Amino acid sequence: MSGRTMVAWAHKNAISAASQKPGRAMLPACLFAASFAMFVTAFVDPAPALDAPAVRAPETSPLPMFKNPRAALRAGLESYHAGDASASVAALRYAAEGGEALAQWKLGRMYADGDGVGRDDAKAYEYFSRIVEHFAEADPDPRERSMAANAFVAVGLYLRDGVPSARIEPDLDRAFELFRYAATYFRNADAQYHLARMYLDGAGVKRDLRQGMSWLELAARKGHPQAQAVLGGLMYSGEAGGGAAQKARGLMYLTLARDAVAGGAGEQWIIDAQAKALASASDADRRAAVALLEDYLRARN
Template sequence: MLATGFVAPAPALDAPRATAKANAQPLPIFKDPRAALRAGLESYHAGDAATSVAALRYAAEGGEPLAQWKLGRMYAEGDGVARDDAKAYEYFARIVDHYADDEPDPRERSMAASAFVAVGLYLRDGVPSAKIKPDLDHAFDLFRYAATYFGNADAQYNLARMYLEGAGVRKSMRQAVNWLDLAARKGHPQAQAVLGRLMFTGEASGEPERARGLMYLTLARDAAGGAARDQWIVDLHADALNAASEADRRAAVGMLEGYLRERN
């Protein structure tokens, strides 16, 4: 997997490493990058964004992956700083570059996986304002690595979508359903919604599985809450519920109760 995705990394992933070395100059206010990381996180949680950014930048330039990840999230979401996708991509890409060669500490696996997914999303869609060009092949490799090596549900879901759409890879319903199933079992609501629709309509296996599909759609609808970005999940559930028979609904309730008992 590593050989596939990182033998010849894209230039955009090499640039941050050089930048980090060039800018990793000690600042007198911090003892070392780890101390700066602690100070930055403390300031962030105290609501002092300006101080936290300065400390996290020093820690990031000193090679602290958690600082790089935190800054990536802040710039991606405009959290305490002006949103800047180019900077977010740079920080996430440093983590990808680092963990292409080094095994992450068990406590860092989730953070590392989310960085792989973040870079994958940037490369899948491209961001013209940040001069990030779409690179579906590289995005696919990043999703596949995070999905298999880290078992990350977001990566599994995005990998499934690429198989469904034939984006950067040949279309494969079988592969899509396999990855959706893995993510859905981890409680990923978007994966549950897509898998539920495919089961309900019969696209997943050639035969409609209306009760099981409705079960997954119900789980997804309940997890979605009222977020506007998840309205599509609510709509898919409503469409399936309207089309389901009373027998389908009763069977779905039974499956849902069994599913929840098993998870608990």
């Protein structure tokens, strides 16, 4: 029965009931029929003058749908490289939850740097840790080795220093293990440098100058400026050789480091160290350093 048919039926019954004698038994039925008619009229077929404006459901943008995590990864990276970092987050999260390590790494970097998202060390640590857990047991594809090594170093740095705001407690032993793994298995220069610093500082491991120098040299040969600067400073001062200074070679490494950072933020200590050594070097040491530098660059090229 349609709405208008129900209304007509209700009114008819109401009129019929009203024509009966208003006995005590009939009055409730009359009132009920009339009330029912009003109820149907109001809620089934309201008068146009009383119509309320239609209320639309709030429009929400549906979450993007992807064929699979790999497709989401491609979409997220495309958005990011197109300059829309914030739009890439949903796709990258979808890919990360689907096990795409590159998406996990990219989100980790974005949260660590505040790139397209608010900086959040806790989330960065979480995404990097997923990669560490995965590649601690599985061999990475050759294209993934650099990314995996970067994640090991990132987690190592978080654990070496701790981040109270992200509730990350310092764990020097674990940091040392992560640096050593990435330094040996991945041959990563960052890991080699940080491992060397732990040996030199006796942080998380017994101080060992020889081990520290060995790891510094490996990283320095890969062009790591911080490793070159620390190694050069130790050689120039004589600490590296038990008192026998290698001023020319030390000045060479300091100069390489100085040229690599070129005034980069946070690397003023490298610039200052090279300037101090250059000012105190003899003319002979400077000439020898230039000759060593030319040989080094020639061999590298």
